Amino acid sequence: MTRQRPRLFLRLFMTIYRADMLSAQQNFILRRNLQVSFEQEKESFGCKERKSFVNTEMLVFIIEIIGTVAFASSGAMVGIRKKMDVLGVIVMAVMTAVGGGIIRDLVLGIHPPNTFKNPIYVEYSVLTAVILFVVFYIKKQMLDSKALFYYEKIMILLDAIGLGAFTVIGVETAYESGYVHHRFLLLFVGVITGVGGGMIRDMMAQQIPFILVKQIYACASLAGAGVCIWLMPYHKSASMILGAVVVVIIRILAATYRWDLPKIE
Template structure:
């Protein structure tokens, strides 16, 4: 198993967990929990594959991703009460998935000869935020990326680091670097409450 496969599976599991946790918190039924988990896990990857011409998307050619998402969902259903004790649980899993998918998508773009900074970054961002945006829309919430949360910027930073790292490092080092930067920045923003300002809202919360 290659490093790319490991990160892809890591992203699938992390996003599936965040999707399942969201479904449970929103009190949807078990089918709804599974749909949210799978959508969060594979939604961004499907968008990525369509954009880079890797069709039909890998998700539809290999059922492994659906199976992994389903297993992760079952695991969450049995451990939800334990996971729910930890603050920011959904956001932490979301950060791990974001970092993993940013790294694998940037790498996949390069492998498909889409070797420009703009394309690599765009593909990484769409993959990283795609599943989460769909998840939040399904549960009628404004997606993280559109709120105060510093979300997409961390993906952009990770993708840029990957793009330039490939010129100086060989092997999987750019992949690891991208994952660490994206996930690390996102977790720091969560832990320290770093947000973008909202236009038209003052410190008292009134427009």
Template sequence: MDIIYNLDLFSVMVCAISGALISIKKDVDHFGIFVVAAVTGIGGGTMRDLFLGRLPVFWITDNSYLVSIIIGVIITLIFARYFDRPILKKLLLIIDAFGLALFTIIGTSIAMQYNHTALICILMGMITGIGGGILRDILVNEVPFVLRKEIYATASLAGSTLYVSFREFEPITMMLISMALVFAIRIIAIKKNISLPIRIR
């Protein structure tokens, strides 16, 4: 599972970069950049651990997650002006989709280890996947991205549901298949500009 752990750290760093970039556009100071980056990177997992009573939360027992956030913030501060380039924007979207997939399935798996019901496991997976983005947007005074018409939470929900539904199968295989589903839904939605319908006023 070392590869999953290392990918998790990488995803935290990328999410921290996305949070830092958004906070820079909001003209916050360096401390604010770190706070928003941290919330984006570890917010979902923290919410999951608190809901599950899994204390102390994961980043307190393993400071590698905080190091990943610090690295992400440093990268952002040094190279911020380059992130507006189209190719890097696309790359960040792809990596973000991967992070959503990984966070979702890790969160689902952790809830399953505590023998919770299928519904709770699915919800914990989704919270892990989207929680950081929700907290980030609230901090920068935006309507949370996942509450708009983007297909984001839906992708997370689909992957988490698949993983729980086939929990009796070989765990690693199902983890990879479920992650692939989340990733595919998100990437197709981006590429085809597919979104959920909004309420007609």
């Protein structure tokens, strides 16, 4: 009897161990099934899509801020060079940054335009203009120095970034407004969002709009908008990034190598 006790304890231990293992396995399967069921329930309620939507919205906001600062800088510099006062510089910066967006919203029937519903873009434009005005007011010699040459190079890059950013934002806004199958409208709205602010800036400065006389500009916006429209049904975020990159590359190459459209001298 004493010899059988270890065997009995061993059998009892193995039985309990197997029962615990079976229970643990069943609990694991139950937790896994509950997790899968929860994930499916989340998808059915659109939680997955919402996460993607939030990411896209954040990307759009970042692109808009980059474009706003870039275009506001170019508008402010035109005002400074035209010897405008601080108010004139601010107006030039704001209209350059948000002018294209206002035209876009009017074309799409968005009333009031987003600029007036969310003034953060105007605030960034005003801040950019004030900073540039103060810098050049304190150091007026920068307007006639070699530093201005490098600043102009930087401005070409910023302007290209702004053009690319606002072009794809225009396409995305029209796309989200329900004009998915209206390709010409998507193209037009993308381009006018990109170049509209610059046209308003140049007309306010009493000069021929930059896009009509300088290196390839509107064509770069046109190409980027086309890429964005083509890829938009497959992946919105990727289409916007690639479209903006196309605009920036074409614009930088055009400015570097002096690419011009044919004209009569």
